[in-house]
């Protein structure tokens with residue numbers, strides 16, 4: 244019996260809907276080629292449009308439905324014109340991150356041939372790194388859902404940077420395992436702890452836990468870099484890094500920087516993983532400026548879908564899903580190399596529909612290519 248994984252899908256707002264539908268179509272094509280598993284989707288209504296229509300930001304029991312699924316696939320949530328009475332935007336997805344303690348934020352940045360390369364150095368073609376951003380504490384702890392900033396009248400505001408041992412141990416182990424996995428796929432297998440341990444006790448603690456865990460993973464090259472030096476190195480020699488683990492705010496900033504090095508928002512895939520749940524979404528928003536125009540680049544979502552398949556392979560033991568994830572990644576790479584993927588985002592002539600159609604064709608060619616090389 245082929246394994247079936249249940250996916251809770253929140254298409255959300257604006258281009259979130261289009262890129263999610265593209266992801267589902269490409270994942271289905273990969274499942275068909277690889278065989279041995281299938282994906283079944285249960286849609287959950289949520290977002291700014293849903294809020295405008297119903298007064299709720301997510302359907303009743305939507306969070307519970309997401310919690311019982313094997314994975315959550317999300318497009319994008321939010322429209323600047325639709326807000327709560329206090330002026331904040333509609334953001335039920337932040338509650339999901341908190342509720343399911345999705346501490347490991349995985350944000351790959353990979354250079355694709357013929358896609359924009361922001362650095363003049365030809366070595367930039369070899370950029371292939373992952374920012375691992377802790378996503379439940381750090382300097383974001385007092386913000387968002389916790390709302391714990393210390394406000395002293397109108398004269399001072401204090402935010403807390405929180406580092407806890409249990410989360411940090413799990414985060415670093417996640418980072419080492421990710422580096423091991425990448426090593427098995429031909430990457431260097433290196434993990435860099437990015438911190439500010441020379442100044443902050445919280446960061447010295449973060450680094451100490453990294454060093455405590457390091458001996459458990461002798462096959463991974465481990466080192467440290469201060470965050471300011473890391474910002475310099477991400478411009479000077481980003482190709483020299485593999486996996487970089489850091490607290491929430493540093494990851495927030497450096498993952499955007501890394502994403503910009505290899506294109507733009509339409510390429511920025513993201514996984515948010517906890518002990519029992521995983522949420523997969525492109526890092527971009529609903530892009531109101533291009534919504535409804537078939538102009539969105541679906542690749543960030545499609546590559547997030549590949550991260551989801553990889554996660555499900557680990558979770559369920561269905562290795563075919565890891566094959567499907569790799570097939571999608573290879574298809575994106577080959578599509579750029581052969582100039583068959585030309586997103587409008589980068590000045591090309593292909594909108595969401597054309598990109599999706601070509602991706603499905605690329606994925607479907609694996610058998611033909613295998614037969615030809617046999």
Ligand SMILES: NC(=O)c1ccc[n+]([C@@H]2O[C@H](COP(=O)([O-])OP(=O)(O)OC[C@H]3O[C@@H](n4cnc5c(N)ncnc54)[C@H](O)[C@@H]3O)[C@@H](O)[C@H]2O)c1
Pocket residue numbers: 258262318319320321322323332336508509524525526527528529530531532533538539540541543588
């Ligand atoms: N996780 C999320 O769901 C998430 C993340 C960021 C922003 N938002 C929300 O999205 C709305 C718009 O936010 P924003 O404009 O600041 O950010 P955005 O990411 O939606 O758009 C920023 C710019 O990037 C472009 N862009 C983004 N994704 C693209 C894609 N796939 N292809 C081509 N171009 C793309 C947009 O056209 C726009 O010019 C807001 O309501 C915001 O709160 C949601």
